[in-house]
Amino acid sequence: MSTELKVAIIDDEVDIRDSISQWLSLTGYKTESFPDAESALLAVGSGYPGVVISDIRLPGLDGIKLLKHLMYLDPDLPVIMITGHGDVPMAVEAMRIGAFDFLEKPFEPEKISLLVAKAIRARELSLES
Numbered sequence: 095m096s097t098e099l100k101v102a103i104i105d106d107e108v109d110i111r112d113s114i115s116q117w118l119s120l121t122g123y124k125t126e127s128f129p130d131a132e133s134a135l136l137a138v139g140s141g142y143p144g145v146v147i148s149d150i151r152l153p154g155l156d157g158i159k160l161l162k163h164l165m166y167l168d169p170d171l172p173v174i175m176i177t178g179h180g181d182v183p184m185a186v187e188a189m190r191i192g193a194f195d196f197l198e199k200p201f202e203p204e205k206i207s208l209l210v211a212k213a214i215r216a217r218e219l220s221l222e223s
Contacts, residue, residue: 098124098143099124099143099145099214099217099218100123100124100126100142100143100144100145101118101124101125101126101144101145101146101147101210101214102125102126102127102134102137102138102144102145102147102148103115103118103126103127103128103147104127104128104129104130104134104146104147104148104149104152104157104160105127105129105147105148105149105176106129106130106149106151106152106153107149108129110149110176110199111128111129112127113203114147114206117203117206117207118206118207118210121207123210123214130152130153130154130155131148131152131154131155131156131157131159131160131163134146134148134160135155135160138164138171139167140167140168141221142171143217143221144214145171145172145173145174145194145210145213145214145217146164146171146172146174147173147174147176147210148160148161148173148175148176149175149176149177150175150177150178150181150184150185150188151178151181157175157184157188158184158188158191161173161175161188161191161192161193162191165192169192170217170220171217172194172213172216173192173193174193174194174195174197174206174209174210174213175188175193175196175197176196176199176201177196177197177198177199178198178199179198179199182198185198194212194213194216195209195212195213197209
């Protein structure tokens with residue numbers, strides 16, 4: 095695991111943001127959190143040194159539009175989408191757009207750790223080349 099790469103967590107629910115951030119911090123990742131897509135886009139762009147975890151349902155710019163924007167800026171950026179039970183068709187659409195993977199809420203913390211580890215490895219490779 096690289097401690098140099100970051101994990102950007104985008105979710106409008108502070109409890110979810112904090113729990114994901116805390117879990118990933120405990121497993122050795124550096125995290126940064128954002129309550130909406132607009133604030134995340136100020137920090138995350140082409141060549142972002144890390145991966146993104148984003149909820150599909152966000153106020154303002156939703157997660158699907160955010161994903162499209164991020165894929166336009168950096169098609170190699172791993173973006174993990176988080177979805178509620180009723181959002182599975184949107185998650186499938188996210189995969190077509192280029193999402194790295196998606197998790198359905200509620201999810202086990204270990205599952206997100208494994209997914210982030212996979213995404214970080216992919217990001218390290220893309221940044222090296």
